[in-house]
Amino acid sequence: MNLIDLQIKKIKRNKQLGLMVHAVVGYPTQEKSEMLIRSLINRKVDFLELQIPFSDPIADGPTIVRASEKALKRGTNTDSVLELIGKLRGDIHIPVIIMAYYNSILSYGLVKFCRKAKKLNISGLIVPDMPPEEEDRERFIQTSFEYGLYPIRVVSPSSSKKRLEINTRYAKGFIYSVSHFGVTGSGVKIGNDLVGYINEVKKTVRLPIAVGFGIEKKEQVEKLNDIADIAVVGSAIIRNYEKGGLNRLKLFIKELKEGTIY
Amino acid sequence: MIFNFKTLYDGDTCGHFGQYGGRFAPKGIFSFQTSYDGDRNGHFGQYGGRFAPEMLIPALEELENVYIRAKKDREFEREFMSYLTGFAGRPTPLTFAANLTRRLGGAKIYLKNEGLNLSGAHKITHCIGQAMLAKRMGKKRLIAETGAGQHGKAVATVAAKFGFECTVYMGERDIERQRPNVFWMQRLGAKVKPVSFGTKTLKDATNAALKDWITNVHDSHYLLGSTVGPHPFPSINRDFQSVVGMEVEEQVKKIEGKLPNYLIACVGGGSNSMGLFYRFLDKKSVRLVGVEAGGRGVSKKGGHAVRFSGGKKGVVEGYKSVFLQDRYGNLSPTHSVSAGLDYPGIGPQLAHLKNEGRVQFTYATDREVLAAFSLLAKTEGIICALESAHAVAFALKLAPTLSKNKIIVVNLSGAGDKDIFIIAEALKDKEWIEFLKGKSHL
Ligand SMILES: Cc1ncc(COP(=O)(O)O)c(C=O)c1O
Numbered sequence: 001m002n003l004i005d006l007q008i009k010k011i012k013r014n015k016q017l018g019l020m021v022h023a024v025v026g027y028p029t030q031e032k033s034e035m036l037i038r039s040l041i042n043r044k045v046d047f048l049e050l051q052i053p054f055s056d057p058i059a060d061g062p063t064i065v066r067a068s069e070k071a072l073k074r075g076t077n078t079d080s081v082l083e084l085i086g087k088l089r090g091d092i093h094i095p096v097i098i099m100a101y102y103n104s105i106l107s108y109g110l111v112k113f114c115r116k117a118k119k120l121n122i123s124g125l126i127v128p129d130m131p132p133e134e135e136d137r138e139r140f141i142q143t144s145f146e147y148g149l150y151p152i153r154v155v156s157p158s159s160s161k162k163r164l165e166i167n168t169r170y171a172k173g174f175i176y177s178v179s180h181f182g183v184t185g186s187g188v189k190i191g192n193d194l195v196g197y198i199n200e201v202k203k204t205v206r207l208p209i210a211v212g213f214g215i216e217k218k219e220q221v222e223k224l225n226d227i228a229d230i231a232v233v234g235s236a237i238i239r240n241y242e243k244g245g246l247n248r249l250k251l252f253i254k255e256l257k258e259g260t261i262y
Numbered sequence: 263m264i265f266n267f268k269t270l271y272d273g274d275t276c277g278h279f280g281q282y283g284g285r286f287a288p289k290g291i292f293s294f295q296t297s298y299d300g301d302r303n304g305h306f307g308q309y310g311g312r313f314a315p316e317m318l319i320p321a322l323e324e325l326e327n328v329y330i331r332a333k334k335d336r337e338f339e340r341e342f343m344s345y346l347t348g349f350a351g352r353p354t355p356l357t358f359a360a361n362l363t364r365r366l367g368g369a370k371i372y373l374k375n376e377g378l379n380l381s382g383a384h385k386i387t388h389c390i391g392q393a394m395l396a397k398r399m400g401k402k403r404l405i406a407e408t409g410a411g412q413h414g415k416a417v418a419t420v421a422a423k424f425g426f427e428c429t430v431y432m433g434e435r436d437i438e439r440q441r442p443n444v445f446w447m448q449r450l451g452a453k454v455k456p457v458s459f460g461t462k463t464l465k466d467a468t469n470a471a472l473k474d475w476i477t478n479v480h481d482s483h484y485l486l487g488s489t490v491g492p493h494p495f496p497s498i499n500r501d502f503q504s505v506v507g508m509e510v511e512e513q514v515k516k517i518e519g520k521l522p523n524y525l526i527a528c529v530g531g532g533s534n535s536m537g538l539f540y541r542f543l544d545k546k547s548v549r550l551v552g553v554e555a556g557g558r559g560v561s562k563k564g565g566h567a568v569r570f571s572g573g574k575k576g577v578v579e580g581y582k583s584v585f586l587q588d589r590y591g592n593l594s595p596t597h598s599v600s601a602g603l604d605y606p607g608i609g610p611q612l613a614h615l616k617n618e619g620r621v622q623f624t625y626a627t628d629r630e631v632l633a634a635f636s637l638l639a640k641t642e643g644i645i646c647a648l649e650s651a652h653a654v655a656f657a658l659k660l661a662p663t664l665s666k667n668k669i670i671v672v673n674l675s676g677a678g679d680k681d682i683f684i685i686a687e688a689l690k691d692k693e694w695i696e697f698l699k700g701k702s703h704l
Contacts, residue, residue, distance in 0.1 A: 055592035056465065056578050058472045059315045065459050077590040102313060102577045107591030128315045129577065133303060137311070156317040158479055163320060178317060182477045 003095040003123045004150055004173040007046055008208050008229065017225045017260040020047035020210060021253065022099070022234035025084055026076025027053070027067040033076075034084060039246050040237070041092050043253040047230065048092060049126065052081050052100040059128045061185035063235035078108050085120050095123035097152060102130045102140075110140065114147035124150035124173055132166050141170050152176050157197045161204065168205035174230060177201055179213045185235030188214035190223040198227050221259030231260065289343070289508060292333040292501060296543040298615060304493025307617055310610035312492040314580045317476045325483075326494040328398050333501075338394065345390045346505065349423065350380045352387070354506075356513035356671070361641040362661075369523070369664035371657055374510055376534065377646060377677030384506060384534045384675045385416035385487060391502035393420040396483035403427040403482040407471040409436055409464030409530070410602030410649060411443025412676055413487030418452035420485075428452040431470040433462040436601045443680050461595050464530075464605045468579055488531025489609035492580030496532075496609050503537025510671055511541055518669055524660065526551045527673040528652035529623070530567075530602050532609030534675035543620060551660075552612060553652040555598035556625035567596040567604040568625045570616060576607075583610045599628040599684060600648035602676075626655035632688050634658055635678065647676035648684065 011018040021040050026033050041048060053068035053076050060068070078100075085096065098117060105113045105127065117125070130140050132153075144151040150173040155164055157180060168175060177198060179188040188194070198209055211224055212232025216239070224231045233256060240252040300306045314322060332338040346352040355378065359371040376384040396404060404426045408414030414430040421428035430447055434456045437444055447454050460466035468491075475484040489496045489503075507525075514522050525542060527535035529552040542548045557566035569584045576585040578593060586594040586606040598604035615621040626634070631648060634655035639645050646654065650673065657672045664670070678685070686694040 055460065056469055058469055058579065059317070059476065061473070062459070069459060072592060077592075079590075101591075103585075103587070103591035106577055107574075107587065107589065129313045129580065131312065131314065131316065131319060133319075134311050134313060137305070154316050156315075158317055158320045160320060163316070167316065181317070181479060183473045186477065 002148065002150055002173065007095050008174065011046055011229070017221065017228070018046040018230035019221070019256055019260050020049055020212070020230050020232040021045045021237055022049040022051060022232065023237065024051045024053055024064060024067040024071055025081040026071030026074060027238070028070055029074050030076065030080060030084065033071070034088065035246065036241060036249070037088060038091070039249060040253065041094065043250065043257065045094065045253065047095050047097060049097045049099050049232065049234070050081070050085065052078055052098065052104045054101040054104050057101060059183055061183040061235060063185040063238050067238050078104055078113070082116055082120060085122070089120055096121070097124040097126055098122055099126040102127050110143050114143050114149060117149055118147040122149060124152045126152045126154065126176060128154055132170065154178060155201055157181060157193070161200070164201060164204040168207070171205060171207055174208040174210045175201060175205055176210050176212060176232070177228070179211050179215070182213060184213050186214050187216060188220070190220050190227070195227055218255045218259040221256050222262040225260070225262045288336055288339050291339055291342070291505060291508065294504065294541065296540065298543050298611065298618065298620060300493070300497055300611065304497060306611045306614035308575070309583045309613045310493060310496060311582050312580065313577045313582065314492040315476065318472070318479065318492070321475065321479045322492055322494065324399060325395065328395055329494055329498055332395060332398065342391055342394060346387065350386045350390060351378060352505065353509040353513070354378045356510060356517070357642070358517070359642050362638070365641060366658065366661040368661040368666065369668035369670045370666070371661055372514065372522070372669065372671045373642065373644065374506065374538065374671055374673050375644065376506065376673065376675050377644070377650070381412070381416045381419045382677040382679060383412040383416065383647065384503060384537060385413040386419060387505060387537070388487070388499040388502040388533060389413070389416040389420040389485060392483065392485045392498070393424045393426065396426065396485070397424060399483065401426070401481060401483040403429070403478065404485045405471050405474045405478070405482050406430045406485045406487060407464065407467035408432050408487065409467065409605065410600065410647070411436065411440040411447065411680060412602060412647070414447050414452070414454070415443050415450070417485050417487070418447040418450035421452060422450050429474065430454050431457050431467040431474070433457045433464060433467050435462040436464065436467070439601045439684055440680055441683060463596070464601070465579070465593060465607070472579065488533040489536045489611060490531040490579070490581060490607055496581070496611055499533050500536040500540055500611065503533050504540040506534070506537035506673065507539060507541035510538065514669065514671065521545060521548055522669040522671045523547070523664070524549050524551060524668070524670040525673070526553060526653045526657050526660070526670060528553045528603060528649050528675060529608065529612065530605050530649065531607070532612045534673055536609060536611060538673045539621065543615070550621045551656060552621050552623045553656045554623060554625040555600060555603035555652060556627035556630070557597040557599070557604070559627055560625065564595040565597050566625070567598050567606065569606070569608045570623045571625070578607060581610050583607055583613045599631055599688065600652070602647070602649040603652065624656055626652040630655040632685070635685065644674065645678040646674045647678050648681045650674040650676055
């Protein structure tokens with residue numbers, strides 16, 4: 001069984017909102033990135049999303065763009081990312097999901113990448129620029145499944161009913177719902193718009209819902225309790241780290257965690 | 263003598279007086295097809311497609327649908343043509359380069375002078391077309407990326423004309439290189455937003471524009487400026503630009519009574535080259551040559567933008583094509599003396615045409631380009647854009663190797679006014695530098 005499913009069972013049993021935290025691997029340096037990720041997993045978060053930095057991340061806002069640039073400048077690449085995950089793997093007891101832009105995987109070799117990811121006990125892949133319409137030619141979803149990786153599907157408030165169906169047809173684990181019209185790190189109000197849209201998603205697919213993009217405060221996480229199953233926090237982690245290093249980051253995660261058992 | 267009297271302002275044989283009057287005779291711009299077209303999802307052989315984040319796919323579908331409807335609508339073509347003739351200044355002339363031809367002693371050289379379009383380049387053509395589509399979709403605002411500033415200026419132009427708000431993203435490096443166009447975009451009412459991440463050039467401006475579109479997708483249209491990006495942009499821009507080749511075919515047949523032997527165009531993303539080539543793709547006697555930016559030479563990593571020398575297959579900015587990239591798929595830095603050609607990707611249909619052997623590719627270095635620019639100005643009286651001078655540079659090599667009965671058409675995609683600072687610096691023009699120093703006391 002995929003670790004994602006086990007973890008979801010666990011958070012359901014505990015009647016709590018899952019917390020997925022995100023890090024750009026190699027940011028700000030390979031060594032500090034390791035410490036940053038370690039401090040995240042020591043805070044008892046539920047899912048870990050690790051992003052392979054890419055030169056042209058079209059769905060990301062300024063915070064993750066800058067972090068990716070920094071990581072690339074320091075020589076981070078797909079091999080060094082996988083290496084770091086390997087080094088940490090023994091200490092990570094939650095599902096790890098790799099977020100990457102498709103070209104990082106394509107240039108590495110889809111099969112080679114999936115094989116290595118499986119070896120590292122990775123649970124899923126989030127590839128925002130790989131829509132199901134290209135599956136016939138790319139065989140991304142199929143190959144992911146062959147190696148036991150869940151290709152997490154992303155939906156957004158602009159998705160029509162038909163697109164929700166297309167996107168969720170092969171979905172496993174959970175659905176990643178982009179919270180609003182915007183890129184990562186741009187703040188979002190948890191209000192009626194979001195509730196209405198998440199309800200539409202729920203009508204189409206019976207999988208847990210993760211909500212991400214612009215989640216940066218405990219209050220938002222608290223509100224998500226009634227709406228979704230997992231809260232995803234990315235840019236705000238980098239911003240807190242930049243403001244106050246690991247100490248501030250620890251406090252921030254602690255606060256978010258409090259929000260999940262609201 | 264009453265009925266023999268003629269003026270320059272008379273109508274044509276169908277009774278058109280410029281943009282007015284006449285029965286509209288459709289040219290079939292939007293029904294024309296070739297054996298190199300994409301499939302339903304915009305795949306050209308192994309390239310193309312729509313690798314966009316979910317946030318944008320509905321907008322791309324909307325654009326595709328409105329375009330499919332417009333293609334079938336005769337009124338759309340009529341309106342498009344009337345803007346081209348009555349606003350943009352089409353058709354642009356096909357000029358016989360008599361002096362250059364004599365000097366080189368080989369094939370006859372014709373120049374398609376796209377620099378005479380309103381706003382100084384071919385870009386206005388697809389901007390008019392997309393602005394019409396944006397109106398049909400009820401959008402209020404146009405977003406664009408620009409490298410040389412030519413596309414941005416053309417977008418700002420149609421935004422003013424059609425009544426859209428307008429934001430243009432431009433890399434900080436390009437702003438420095440193409441300051442005059444920034445100034446004109448602002449006069450046209452556009453907001454020019456500097457892009458400070460990545461390589462600070464065209465590819466990063468494209469990234470920034472895509473992010474704006476993701477955020478404002480309900481009221482904004484992304485007016486992408488070349489035959490690149492996710493489906494349907496490569497096909498839409500190609501179709502709009504195909505009027506260039508359509509005009510060339512008419513003009514060259516009228517003057518020479520036959521088809522040309524060579525068509526030459528510079529290639530950034532591919533809008534001017536696909537525009538020139540498209541109508542000729544299935545006319546196999548016409549040889550098609552794309553000229554990439556050789557910069558400081560292809561042996562210099564990061565010193566050029568020759569995708570077909572060192573580039574490999576990839577998926578970036580929403581489409582699959584050939585990209586200059588490192589082992590791990592990150593786009594490589596590029597260089598060219600012209601800001602409009604130093605883009606690490608290339609239009610997917612062009613990559614396909616290269617694979618099929620239908621379009622040949624070559625490159626011109628910065629040095630060759632500056633020499634070609636200067637020679638063209640002095641022999642033919644045309645100051646062309648540095649982008650276009652790449653095509654001229656190859657024509658200078660090709661013409662002497664061909665016999666005098668052969669015909670070459672060179673696409674002069676734009677005028678060179680915008681390049682005044684780069685050219686003055688490259689030519690180390692002392693008087694101009696003194697002049698700038700004097701101005702700096704202002
Ligand atoms: C005058 C001119 N020619 C050519 C180009 C290159 O673009 P494309 O290959 O799409 O024609 C540009 C782009 O900025 C341009 O301004």
